[in-house]
Amino acid sequence: MALREILKMGDPRLLRMAQPVAAQALGGPALRELVADMFETMQHVNGAGLAAPQIGVDSQLVIFGSGQPNPRYPDAPVVPVTVLLNPVITPLGEELEEGWEGCLSVPGLRGVVPRWRRIRYQGIDPDGQTIDRSVEGFHARVVQHECDHLMGILYPMRVRDFSRFGYTEVLFPGLDAAADD
Numbered sequence: 001m002a003l004r005e006i007l008k009m010g011d012p013r014l015l016r017m018a019q020p021v022a023a024q025a026l027g028g029p030a031l032r033e034l035v036a037d038m039f040e041t042m043q044h045v046n047g048a049g050l051a052a053p054q055i056g057v058d059s060q061l062v063i064f065g066s067g068q069p070n071p072r073y074p075d076a077p078v079v080p081v082t083v084l085l086n087p088v089i090t091p092l093g094e095e096l097e098e099g100w101e102g103c104l105s106v107p108g109l110r111g112v113v114p115r116w117r118r119i120r121y122q123g124i125d126p127d128g129q130t131i132d133r134s135v136e137g138f139h140a141r142v143v144q145h146e147c148d149h150l151m152g153i154l155y156p157m158r159v160r161d162f163s164r165f166g167y168t169e170v171l172f173p174g175l176d177a178a179a180d181d
């Protein structure tokens with residue numbers, strides 16, 4: 001396993017439409033190593049999720065969840081540890097919900113982003129097993145944020161009210177200032 005460099009906003013590789021993971025790659029050692037590296041990288045910085053394009057890999061692969069409370073989002077519900085490939089998101093209903101987001105590719109900042117409150121997400125895991133879940137709230141937000149990375153979208157592109165966008169250490173002085181988003 002190895003820590004990977006996380007690309008920062010401004011890098012054109014964050015703006016690509018990611019390629020689907022090919023069936024031949026499923027269950028293979030290269031994919032397993034990539035996923036292990038992504039978890040190590042995400043956990044190193046207490047991330048809530050990480051998308052392959054954030055480490056420069058042009059693949060439709062995201063990881064998220066911790067199975068335990070995230071120190072950066074201590075009040076958020078626990079999201080199961082998930083590796084999701086070739087995802088498809090379908091909104092359930094039309095309700096939008098605003099919430100604060102940060103991003104490992106946009107360190108030190110947070111902003112309020114509207115997201116679908118409830119979604120269904122479908123895809124496969126690294127062994128090709130089907131994932132099909134209907135979720136809401138924080139879980140739904142994390143999935144939407146990570147899958148946006150696969151379409152070259154960073155959360156600041158979805159901020160509507162820039163009076164609620166700024167530096168974490170200023171907006172949330174109580175929060176661990178050392179922890180970058």
Ligand code: ZN
Nearest residue numbers: 102103104105
């Ligand atoms: Zn992000």
